[in-house]
Amino acid sequence: MAQRIGTKLFVSRLSFYTTKDQFKNMFSPFGQVTEANLVMDSRTGRTKGFGFVSYQSEDEALKAIKALNGRIIAGRIIFVEPAKDNK
Template identity: 75%
Template structure:
């Protein structure tokens, strides 16, 4: 049937002004966050507009995807999906 979702989410199209702390606050209503980080440009050290959030359980991650995918955050339409694990 379907593959297990996992607990790590990929969030894209974030505002370049979103902070890691804001990301945690935004996604905390759906469960216990074990890790949250924004991907930074190696040269400028500024956010690239995407990041990752990890939860304690798959159920919490699923709730976050359902609630946050396609929402407007800081004037931007964001996308939330399970992170691809290699």
């Protein structure tokens, strides 16, 4: 039986200059993005280099992982994986 990955993804090693719109647009081709949040540094106003993106379905999330994990975006290799459940 396949392991469920859920609909929320953790994205790391993003450029510190990535904007929220760029982040959401990066993941939009793979399905309906329900939420896209970059974790921001309150001191600098820039991203800390990671964020979370959620999709309508698990299939869409899986497509995004397969397409973007290990890709070079803005000169950096990004990692896309299922978000850990904080239960």
